[in-house]
Amino acid sequence: MFFTLSKTVGFLLLPTNFLIGVGFIGAVLMFTRFASLGRKLVIAAVLLLVICGLSPLGSALLYPLEQRFPPWDARRGAPDGIIVLGGSIDPDISAARGTPVVRGAPDRIIAAAALAKRYPNARVVFSGGSANLVSNDAREADFAGEIFESLGVDKSRLTMERQSRNTKENADFSKALVAPRDGERWLLVTSAFHMPRSVGLFRKAGFAVEPYPVDWRVGGRGDLKTFSNAAAEGLGRTDLAIREWIGLIAYRATGRIDELLPGPAAK
Secondary structure, three states: OHHHHHHHHHHHHOHHHHHHHHHHHHHHHOOOOOHHHHHHHHHHHHHHHHHHHHOOHHHHHHHHHHOOOOOOOHHHOOOOEEEEEOOOEOHHHHHHHOOOOEOOOOHHHHHHHHHHHHOOOOEEEEEOOOOOOOOOOOOOHHHHHHHHHHOOOOHHHEEEEOOOOOHHHHHHHHHHHHOOOOOOOEEEEEEHHHHHHHHHHHHHOOOOOEEEEEOOOOOOHHHHHOOOOOHHHHHHHHHHHHHHHHHHHHHHHOOOOOOOOOOOOOO
């Protein structure tokens, strides 16, 4: 129920979808006795789409998420395991084409493969089912192994978790699958903007992980003053940031994480 509700509400509240909906309603109202309200809604939707698409708004919303965790410090030594979260592979298109199709966040897989080669004794867990509300039986994990092997990671080191549909299930199912022992050190590889929510959920599941953020979307503070050259890119960043903030708020409100914006553990 929570999964279905989160997908439905999340879809409707994404700025692009929401503002297109507002503009559409306004356009319809323009042919009724509420024409004045309709015109205002259309104008407001267009102006807000321009702001979301061309202004630094998306970068400003992503920046605090991406800055929450520093790059991983390798001086502590080799980890016992590496967990990489799904979100890179489109399982439905991969199934249709008969080959892995990476559509976004490839850094997650690339970084995990590089870590696996650097630390040859570390176990590698890929956690990813299908995040689609309506999908076939294809899962990200069904295709991730082929990519890892092509990047030089031996199949015997790979463990695939294919049931998870969201980040909470990534945490719960990964813990159940690997049964981490006291004193073991596990790296968590995911996009920097997604790391606060991911760490919060893994902590709630009782699985201590060391954040290994990748896939940054904002270069630095300078980007907070930079306007987009393409509206689609700006809208993409704004949608991405809003989806992540909605996820944090929803998980905090339902007790799935203990902090609104989880950060580095106190030393």
